[in-house]
Each structure stands twice: as C-alpha cells, then as structure tokens.
Amino acid sequence: MLIEVDFAGEVPIYTQVRDQIVIGIAAGLLKPGETLPSVRRLAADIGINVHTVNKAYSLLRDEGFLLMDRRSGAEIAPLMTEDPSFDELLSNKLIPVVAEAICRRMDIEDFCLTVRKTYSFIKRGGK
Amino acid sequence: MLIEVDFAGEVPIYTQVRDQIVIGIAAGLLKPGETLPSVRRLAADIGINVHTVNKAYSLLRDEGFLLMDRRSGAEIAPLMTEDPSFDELLSNKLIPVVAEAICRRMDIEDFCLTVRKTYSFIKRGGK
DNA sequence: CTATCTGTTATATAAGATATAGAACATGTA
DNA sequence: TACATGTTCTATATCTTATATAACAGATAG
Structure with a gap:
C-alpha cells in the first residue's frame, strides 16, 4: 500500500502516516497479520526521518492498530472488538x-x- | 454565554474558544448582530492572554463567523449562505x-x- | 480636551510540538 | 559474523502556542 505525504500541509507528517494506515486497515488493504515496512525502510521510501515513522508506528501501537516486535517488526493487529466507550x-x-x-x-x-x-x-x- | 477552557487538554486554547463560539452560534445562543465581549474583557474573564482571544476572534472573522470593527467590537455575522464546497x-x-x-x-x-x-x-x- | 473603550500591531520571551540527524543498544536471524 | 528489527539517547532547528508589555488609530462619553 502506497503512503504519500504532503509536506506543505498543516497536518503533521506522523499524523498523516498514522491516518493513512488506519484508512488502509479500514479499506481492507491492510489485513491482520500483514507486516508493515520497517521504520527505516518506510522512512527511506517516503523521504522522511526514521523517528517520524517510529512516532506514527508507536502511536498506532498504543491505539491498538499495530503489534510491534523488536525482532520481527510491525504487523497489523487482529480485528478490534467493539468498544462502547x-x-x-x-x-x-x-x-x-x-x-x-x-x-x-x-x-x-x-x-x-x-x-x-x-x-x-x-x-x-x-x- | 459562558466560555470555559481546559488548560490541561491537548486542544490549543484559541481553538477551544473558537469552537465554543461556533457551537454557541449553532445552538442559537449567539444570534446574528449580537456583540461579543471585547478581547480584553473575555481574556480577563477566562484568565488567558489578550492575544489568545484575538487569535480566536480573528480566525472566526476569517471563517466568516464574526464581523469585527475597531470601534464597536466583535459581533456575530449574519447567517451564512449554503456553500457547496x-x-x-x-x-x-x-x-x-x-x-x-x-x-x-x-x-x-x-x-x-x-x-x-x-x-x-x-x-x-x-x- | 481628556479619559476610556474598541481592535490592531509590534516586539520579546518561554515552553511545547514537530522534524531532523547520528549514534548506540538489545535482540533475533541467516 | 553480518545484518536486520524496534528502541532509546542526545542534539539541533523550526514552528506553534501562549504569555507579557507597549503602543497605535479610531470612536465615544464626560
């Protein structure tokens, strides 16, 4: 799944990356268990800094969208359960x-x- | 109409003020032609800086929600026309x-x- | 005229967010 | 050993946010 960034926009880059991955999951383009590019790889592809990608990934992990492993990298988390809150x-x-x-x-x-x-x-x- | 601010929240203060006024207009609590407190007055009431209120007011003016006059102060703009865009x-x-x-x-x-x-x-x- | 009230502008400072860079660490695999 | 992963650390630069103080232009009330 292609990720693009608008450098001139008002939305922070790490937010853009985060949003596009959430959209990808919602669209079914990113399925549970699927692995994402490494932070270094994605950073190089987009042309941004590793820490910016890491911030987006960490945010997605905290929100429950990603599972991250020091060894195997980042992958899409299982489908979320309904949350009344x-x-x-x-x-x-x-x-x-x-x-x-x-x-x-x-x-x-x-x-x-x-x-x-x-x-x-x-x-x-x-x- | 009472305006309150959450200093601990993540939303910038000027955005909170802007949002609450838009909400007030939508609710009908603030009617077209009605005058708003002066920037100094509102700043003192809320306990924030004059420039923060001015930023919110200026933003609302640029968005078409307020009319501002150097002499008479700020007032709610006439009802907006429908905008397809x-x-x-x-x-x-x-x-x-x-x-x-x-x-x-x-x-x-x-x-x-x-x-x-x-x-x-x-x-x-x-x- | 004087005093006071508008919004507005200017300058300055401080803290936080955002983004970059380079380096290193712990851990796992080929 | 070599290379990959996420993670952490330090450092820097820029922008945003918020504050503070001061002044200006214009209008109004006493």
Missing part, C-alpha cells in the same frame, strides 16, 4: 464539526449522506 | 474519523445515529 469519544470529535455544519446551514441528513459517501469512498480504497 | 471540506475532515470507526467495527448507521445525537446535543445548548 468509542461512542463518546466519537461524539466529542464530532461536536465542532457538526456545529460548523449547522452554521453553514447544512441539513443533518445531508451531513449523514456525506458520512455514507465517505464510508463508501474508504471502503473502495480511496476512489 | 463545504461538502468536500467536510468529507476530508471525516475520512480519518470514519476510517477509525470502521476499524472499531462500528456500523455506519450507528455512526449516523451518533451524528444525530450530537446534533440534538448541540441544538439543545449542550445538555
């Missing part, structure tokens, strides 16, 4: 976004429509 | 969030349900 976390993330949509006079069902479109977009591997 | 902006914001929800095995309709709950939560003025 994610609902509140999600809601907190959505509050400012939904509020802005309301201000921009977007109908809530149009919002949900965009959510479903985004869902399909991810599922089909990003267009 | 907001759809793509929203989608880009949603991609990482939806992807994470998929990884956490959340059904897309449950996601939309949380969106609607968040919508109601905002509309009723935050509980």
Whole structure:
C-alpha cells in the first residue's frame, strides 16, 4: 500500500502516516497479520526521518492498530472488538464539526449522506 | 454565554474558544448582530492572554463567523449562505474519523445515529 | 480636551510540538 | 559474523502556542 505525504500541509507528517494506515486497515488493504515496512525502510521510501515513522508506528501501537516486535517488526493487529466507550469519544470529535455544519446551514441528513459517501469512498480504497 | 477552557487538554486554547463560539452560534445562543465581549474583557474573564482571544476572534472573522470593527467590537455575522464546497471540506475532515470507526467495527448507521445525537446535543445548548 | 473603550500591531520571551540527524543498544536471524 | 528489527539517547532547528508589555488609530462619553 502506497503512503504519500504532503509536506506543505498543516497536518503533521506522523499524523498523516498514522491516518493513512488506519484508512488502509479500514479499506481492507491492510489485513491482520500483514507486516508493515520497517521504520527505516518506510522512512527511506517516503523521504522522511526514521523517528517520524517510529512516532506514527508507536502511536498506532498504543491505539491498538499495530503489534510491534523488536525482532520481527510491525504487523497489523487482529480485528478490534467493539468498544462502547468509542461512542463518546466519537461524539466529542464530532461536536465542532457538526456545529460548523449547522452554521453553514447544512441539513443533518445531508451531513449523514456525506458520512455514507465517505464510508463508501474508504471502503473502495480511496476512489 | 459562558466560555470555559481546559488548560490541561491537548486542544490549543484559541481553538477551544473558537469552537465554543461556533457551537454557541449553532445552538442559537449567539444570534446574528449580537456583540461579543471585547478581547480584553473575555481574556480577563477566562484568565488567558489578550492575544489568545484575538487569535480566536480573528480566525472566526476569517471563517466568516464574526464581523469585527475597531470601534464597536466583535459581533456575530449574519447567517451564512449554503456553500457547496463545504461538502468536500467536510468529507476530508471525516475520512480519518470514519476510517477509525470502521476499524472499531462500528456500523455506519450507528455512526449516523451518533451524528444525530450530537446534533440534538448541540441544538439543545449542550445538555 | 481628556479619559476610556474598541481592535490592531509590534516586539520579546518561554515552553511545547514537530522534524531532523547520528549514534548506540538489545535482540533475533541467516 | 553480518545484518536486520524496534528502541532509546542526545542534539539541533523550526514552528506553534501562549504569555507579557507597549503602543497605535479610531470612536465615544464626560
């Protein structure tokens, strides 16, 4: 799976890498047990520093998306189990976004429509 | 409308202030034409620096939420008109969030349900 | 005119986040 | 032995965030 980085963007590089791997897992492009490139390898491929990749990997490990082993490297963790507490976390993330949509006079069902479109977009591997 | 700040949180203070005002507008607690406290006043009330409030206000002005006047201060801008380009902006914001929800095995309709709950939560003025 | 209130701008400082670089360590494998 | 893995350490540079102090331009109230 190709990972690309926008150096000019506002989003930190390690966040971009983290997000793209999460998106890859969601799309099914990265399956549980699959190994990721080593931190040195990915850093060289993208053209960024090893520590930046390591930060992204460590974050993903802490979030439960990756398993890391000193010897064998990083691999995709088994499918996560449903987590009821994610609902509140999600809601907190959505509050400012939904509020802005309301201000921009977007109908809530149009919002949900965009959510479903985004869902399909991810599922089909990003267009 | 009361504005509170979490100094220990990861979200920058000026972003917290910006978000709460957007939420206030969405909830109808802040109506078009209504004046906001002066930057000095709000800074003193919250216990933060004038420049931090000014950064939040300026950001809100650039986004079209506020009108600012050197003499009369800051006031809520007229209701925004619908903007088609907001759809793509929203989608880009949603991609990482939806992807994470998929990884956490959340059904897309449950996601939309949380969106609607968040919508109601905002509309009723935050509980 | 004086005093006071707006937003705005300028300069300065400090702390934290982000990204880079180079080196080394513990551990496993070929 | 040689090479690979993640991990840790030190160091540096830049940007963001937040603070502090001061001043300016314009408007208003006494």
